[in-house]
Amino acid sequence: MRLITTPVLSLSLVLCLAAPSLADVKSALDAHILPAFARFAESADALAETAGADCRPEAMAEAYHTAFDAWIAVSDLRIGPSETGALSVAFWPDGRGSTPRALAQLIAEEDPVAFDLKAYAEVSIAARGLFALDMLMFDPEFFDYAPQSYGCTLAATIAADLALQAHALEAAWSGPFADTLQSAGADGNTAFLTPDEALRAIYTQILTSLEFTADTRLGLPMGTFDQPRPLRAEARRSGRSLRNVVLAAEAAHGLASALADWPLPETQAALARLQVAAARITDPAFQDVTDPQARLRAEVLQQAVRGLQAAIEEEIGAQLGIAPGFNAQDGD
Numbered sequence: 001m002r003l004i005t006t007p008v009l010s011l012s013l014v015l016c017l018a019a020p021s022l023a024d025v026k027s028a029l030d031a032h033i034l035p036a037f038a039r040f041a042e043s044a045d046a047l048a049e050t051a052g053a054d055c056r057p058e059a060m061a062e063a064y065h066t067a068f069d070a071w072i073a074v075s076d077l078r079i080g081p082s083e084t085g086a087l088s089v090a091f092w093p094d095g096r097g098s099t100p101r102a103l104a105q106l107i108a109e110e111d112p113v114a115f116d117l118k119a120y121a122e123v124s125i126a127a128r129g130l131f132a133l134d135m136l137m138f139d140p141e142f143f144d145y146a147p148q149s150y151g152c153t154l155a156a157t158i159a160a161d162l163a164l165q166a167h168a169l170e171a172a173w174s175g176p177f178a179d180t181l182q183s184a185g186a187d188g189n190t191a192f193l194t195p196d197e198a199l200r201a202i203y204t205q206i207l208t209s210l211e212f213t214a215d216t217r218l219g220l221p222m223g224t225f226d227q228p229r230p231l232r233a234e235a236r237r238s239g240r241s242l243r244n245v246v247l248a249a250e251a252a253h254g255l256a257s258a259l260a261d262w263p264l265p266e267t268q269a270a271l272a273r274l275q276v277a278a279a280r281i282t283d284p285a286f287q288d289v290t291d292p293q294a295r296l297r298a299e300v301l302q303q304a305v306r307g308l309q310a311a312i313e314e315e316i317g318a319q320l321g322i323a324p325g326f327n328a329q330d331g332d
Helices: 023-053 057-072 082-089 098-109 129-138 150-182 195-222 241-259 265-279 292-320
Strands: 012-015 322-327
Touching (some): 023 057, 023 150, 023 195, 082 150, 241 265, 265 292
């Protein structure tokens, strides 16, 4: 079957903020985060509808890629509802191979849970979400299922379950958690004791996203020079690995631009350099990183991702009084 090509770690920060406006948080929500969750829910609905009509991989592929594109815009937010809610939408990295095992067991047993959408929410996260679909639709071990087969039903159920998850995240972000962020410092808000903490939380997500892209989305398949690991590339089966890198970087840039109310010329230039580096990659699934020249191009892209992170730290972090320091995930 032809693959269709179209894509929280530690972070060193000390956060000493200089009384920024809470309007920055509202802008980040209104201009980037909430519209992105709405797009994801809409595209997940379209995928579920497509799968309900025809659950074969070739019929679902376009809607799948559209939903995955929409997810990447918010995939690296891991606060509030997304702290746990994102895990079953996108279970990756999967270093133990849990997803193929979970799918294979469901199919071998023809587990009736695939016929019960409500019950499917209780299955292992390895058998839910975008990466379960990626495996089911694009891996040779699974993708040759016939119409009306158990595998076809399973694909439709996973897509429908994904749509439910997308709407749950959208509702939680647009309602309770958006209110929590925007009421930071108010009486009764125990999540964010000051407006600074809310802004700090969003800013940290931007940088952790870029760190995850450099170290994991690129770092995992690159491995080492002597031992590259191309089979660890994110969504390699559907040829999305490079696309996910670029979309995640663009999402981080978009959120940074929404958070800041001043020009970011260095950040914009860094994103442009990243896009140029990405355009030089010849294998969208990073399967050619065993070749020294291809690996070099991946290294240049990785450096460009880190360059974007550095530009954001300089143009936003420095302006807000945020300087490099200890690991922000330590909670100190």
